[in-house]
Amino acid sequence: MVVEHTCGFKRDIYCRECGTELIQNPRGELLCPKCGRRPAILCPHCGKLW
Numbered sequence: 001m002v003v004e005h006t007c008g009f010k011r012d013i014y015c016r017e018c019g020t021e022l023i024q025n026p027r028g029e030l031l032c033p034k035c036g037r038r039p040a041i042l043c044p045h046c047g048k049l050w
Ligand SMILES: [Zn+2]
Pocket: 015, 016, 017, 018, 019, 020, 032, 033, 034, 035, 036, 037
């Protein structure tokens, strides 16, 4: 699943723990559907927290 940051940057991102593709909740936060983690990732485009 391609997730989109608030700045418009799009990419598919994988969980560092289990390798599952991350999904995005309605608030735009990243979430791993397998292990339930909310990984803190900086957007490589704008540098802000995803
Ligand atoms: Zn995971």
